[in-house]
Amino acid sequence: MGPWGLQASCAALLAFTSTVSAFYLPGVAPTSYSKGARVPLNVNRLTPAESDKDSQLHNVFSFDYYHRAFRFCRPEGEPKYVSESLGSILFGDRIMSSPFELKMMENETCKALCATQQFDERSAKFVNRRIFQNYHLNWLVDALPAGLPYTDLSTNTEFFQRGFPLGQVNQNQDQAYLNNHYDIMVDYHEAGKDQYRVVGVMVYPYSRADNKNLGDGRAECGSNSEDTPHVKLDEKGNTEVTWTYGIYWRPSKTAWATRWDPYLHVYDPKIHWFSLINSAIIVVFLVGMVAAILMRALKKDIARYNRLESFNLDDLSGADGAAEDSIQEDSGWKLVHGDVFRQPARPLLLSVLLGNGSQLFVITATTIIFALFGFLSPSNRGSLGTIMILLWTIFGFVGGYVSSRTYKTFGGDAWKQNIALTPILVPGIVFATFFLLNLFLWAKGSSGAVPFTTMLVILGIWFVISLPLSFAGSWMGFKHAPVQPPVRVNQIPRQIPPPTTYLRPIPSMLLVGILPFGAIFVELFFILNNIWFGKVYYMFGFLFLCYGIMTITCAAVTILLVYFLLCAENYHWQWRAFLCAGASAGYVFLNAMLYWVSKLKFGSFTSGVLYVGYSALLSFLFFILTGTIGFFSSWTFVHRIYGSIKID
Numbered sequence: 001m002g003p004w005g006l007q008a009s010c011a012a013l014l015a016f017t018s019t020v021s022a023f024y025l026p027g028v029a030p031t032s033y034s035k036g037a038r039v040p041l042n043v044n045r046l047t048p049a050e051s052d053k054d055s056q057l058h059n060v061f062s063f064d065y066y067h068r069a070f071r072f073c074r075p076e077g078e079p080k081y082v083s084e085s086l087g088s089i090l091f092g093d094r095i096m097s098s099p100f101e102l103k104m105m106e107n108e109t110c111k112a113l114c115a116t117q118q119f120d121e122r123s124a125k126f127v128n129r130r131i132f133q134n135y136h137l138n139w140l141v142d143a144l145p146a147g148l149p150y151t152d153l154s155t156n157t158e159f160f161q162r163g164f165p166l167g168q169v170n171q172n173q174d175q176a177y178l179n180n181h182y183d184i185m186v187d188y189h190e191a192g193k194d195q196y197r198v199v200g201v202m203v204y205p206y207s208r209a210d211n212k213n214l215g216d217g218r219a220e221c222g223s224n225s226e227d228t229p230h231v232k233l234d235e236k237g238n239t240e241v242t243w244t245y246g247i248y249w250r251p252s253k254t255a256w257a258t259r260w261d262p263y264l265h266v267y268d269p270k271i272h273w274f275s276l277i278n279s280a281i282i283v284v285f286l287v288g289m290v291a292a293i294l295m296r297a298l299k300k301d302i303a304r305y306n307r308l309e310s311f312n313l314d315d316l317s318g319a320d321g322a323a324e325d326s327i328q329e330d331s332g333w334k335l336v337h338g339d340v341f342r343q344p345a346r347p348l349l350l351s352v353l354l355g356n357g358s359q360l361f362v363i364t365a366t367t368i369i370f371a372l373f374g375f376l377s378p379s380n381r382g383s384l385g386t387i388m389i390l391l392w393t394i395f396g397f398v399g400g401y402v403s404s405r406t407y408k409t410f411g412g413d414a415w416k417q418n419i420a421l422t423p424i425l426v427p428g429i430v431f432a433t434f435f436l437l438n439l440f441l442w443a444k445g446s447s448g449a450v451p452f453t454t455m456l457v458i459l460g461i462w463f464v465i466s467l468p469l470s471f472a473g474s475w476m477g478f479k480h481a482p483v484q485p486p487v488r489v490n491q492i493p494r495q496i497p498p499p500t501t502y503l504r505p506i507p508s509m510l511l512v513g514i515l516p517f518g519a520i521f522v523e524l525f526f527i528l529n530n531i532w533f534g535k536v537y538y539m540f541g542f543l544f545l546c547y548g549i550m551t552i553t554c555a556a557v558t559i560l561l562v563y564f565l566l567c568a569e570n571y572h573w574q575w576r577a578f579l580c581a582g583a584s585a586g587y588v589f590l591n592a593m594l595y596w597v598s599k600l601k602f603g604s605f606t607s608g609v610l611y612v613g614y615s616a617l618l619s620f621l622f623f624i625l626t627g628t629i630g631f632f633s634s635w636t637f638v639h640r641i642y643g644s645i646k647i648d
Helices: 003-021 086-090 121-132 269-309 318-330 347-372 383-394 396-410 415-421 425-444 452-479 505-533 540-567 574-582 584-599 605-642
Strands: 041-043 108-112 117-119 135-137 139-141 147-152 157-162 167-169 176-178 181-192 195-206 212-215 218-220 239-241 244-251
Touching (some): 086 383, 108 218, 139 195, 269 540, 347 605, 383 396, 383 452, 396 452, 425 605, 505 540, 505 584
Parallel strands (some): 181 244
Antiparallel strands (some): 041 139, 108 244, 117 239, 181 195
């Protein structure tokens, strides 16, 4: 295939995946309302976001909507929690009912939400600080996020961004104004006779100090002119605030099935395409070069080795003996055939990491495939987190099986420790780190803190379902025969000559680790943006290709390293393959730190601790994932080459 054919194939594949990524299954059944029927408006947590004047994020904490300091109006009685999925709770959603009254197709120009609220000094300081940090409110109308329209200047396309600001800051950036009036624009689509569906929600917030509560839900709302006084919360006294809103219904041609499309906006699509096409071409050439070098060298080596074995060495002349020496000096990987399958150092730890890495690999691939075909719709909140917890539980069987059979192949005899550590060691580290970071959120009163009862549910899933499945997989792995090496292992280990500089552990890790990271770093930037800035990431077509490119790159460069290592007569390849491939996680962590410097500006020590902690946790999981890919690709390579030569 020529270069133009290769580029055409890549473009066709990318076009297919982008089409798939734009398709989604709604995840919930549509709700139709008759004229005058009440449409629920639920409220979610307040989250920090970027603004037009400041593109940096200043905090990582989210706060409950009904936090006492905000003085938001409450519904009669007490707010009721809306049932949420496990993934939604883990991602920090806290959805509750509200006092807003929205009736289908009935406009309200000005309505009081509740009695006038009074802000004391402490509440004023708290809220003003959140306004300066650009906190956003998050509402849901018929499970559709309320937001503001934005225009992407790079593509000149309009889209909706979830949430709207708590307040605004003056031009001098020294005075905060609280938004106390909301104009709610709801788009509806007629689905049948007297059957209407919500297909769009926009909220325009305003700060109006001249609002007046007239009682019985009636109010006088100020104007939107520039002369209208704004609400300033006095940090040295009490401030009275009147909350008001207006509701306006607009007919729309948007179908209910496509109402999420304006939220699924692709930022800088040309960068996605450029990165993926370049990465794909680089990977194709990299794999081609590795295959050509290895196949040509190995085919030549194997033919010469097998020809040498067919000679009667006792009858060789001096010239033939010199030829034998030249063969051995030319390629040294056959010289370590009696040691290459020797048991590695700490086989128990390596097998446990490999088992968890295999489990993580299957979970990641399955999740991306589900999302690629639209099964993880953003309208079904928390579906991504829920499916990952479910898959982690089910695929505990895979982790136990891979760990036990690998350990048995290594010749380990501490089978009880292997069975116990596989489902406990890595998940225990992840859970302990997550619990420790959650303590910081609890201490700050953040709504992002996972409730203690949810922690107990996760522990129950872990010990009641995941552990037994892992034990069953380990039992089956130990029941199977170990993978037999194609050559015998010598009783006396061979001495390893001093390595060259690039084959030393640290240089080799730095060289090998950077290539898999290079395949994903552009997509990683967009993922970090969506995680920390609360945007909707839905380009799973791009992510699927990036994951495949990263896997192939990781396997190719690790195989190449192992080949050079064996040619240098170093047979300690097992840990080296795992660590060098996993070293890409170090680059992921460094990238997260650079992202902190360029895009984030935390004002508290706790925010920095949380960011570093979560980044380190994700990097640790990425280390296990890529290390496992590198090990098993090298494992397959070593078995193939040593199974192709004749050994007496």
